[in-house]
Amino acid sequence: xxxxxxxxxxxxxxxxxxxxxxxxxxxxxxxxxxxxxxxxxxxxxxxxxxxxxxxxxxxxxxxxxxxxxxxxxxxxxxxxxxxxxxxxxxxxxxxxxxxxxxxxxxxxxxxxxxxxxxxxxxxxxxxxxxxxxxxxxxxxxxxxxxxxxxxxxxxxxxxxxxxxxxxxxxxxxxxxx
Numbered sequence: 439x440x441x442x443x444x445x446x447x448x449x450x451x452x453x454x455x456x457x458x459x460x461x462x463x464x465x466x467x468x469x470x471x472x473x474x475x476x477x478x479x480x481x482x483x484x485x486x487x488x489x490x491x492x493x494x495x496x497x498x499x500x501x502x503x504x505x506x507x508x509x510x511x512x513x514x515x516x517x518x519x520x521x522x523x524x525x526x527x528x529x530x531x532x533x534x535x536x537x538x539x540x541x542x543x544x545x546x547x548x549x550x551x552x553x554x555x556x557x558x559x560x561x562x563x564x565x566x567x568x569x570x571x572x573x574x575x576x577x578x579x580x581x582x583x584x585x586x587x588x589x590x591x592x593x594x595x596x597x598x599x600x601x602x603x604x605x606x607x608x609x610x611x612x613x614x615x
């Protein structure tokens with residue numbers, strides 16, 4: 439299939455045509471670097487919500503590690519620490535998801551809010567899907583923990599962005615701008 443040349447591009451100087459192609463390539467690259475990590479991490483989070491992320495599945499590598507680190511601890515202590523690690527993983531994975539969502543939405547208005555809302559929606563969907571899986575338990579507390587992870591990342595982002603903007607305004611005021 440032959441490509442037709444646009445009448446607008448055919449009238450342009452070849453250098454201007456090359457700039458248009460480069461700009462289009464840059465926009466595609468920016469989209470990939472913004473959205474691809476978000477999409478990949480969302481798939482990972484949702485995959486961990488299946489039986490792949492069940493306690494029995496994570497026990498094969500966390501259990502031996504805990505027995506090596508804490509050889510004198512009881513089995514009950516190992517189970518408690520294993521559960522704590524899994525709960526921290528909820529917090530951490532949704533913090534990362536919120537950061538990646540902010541990275542994708544940073545050119546929109548209210549990117550921190552949009553990142554939080556998307557992350558909370560993924561947390562809700564994840565727990566909803568887990569409710570149909572017999573190897574997993576669905577819990578509203580997990581949604582709240584995921585939301586706290588997202589809120590933590592969003593608060594850090596907001597504070598970082600606010601301090602950066604404050605520093606710029608302060609610098610402009612000192613320079614008389």
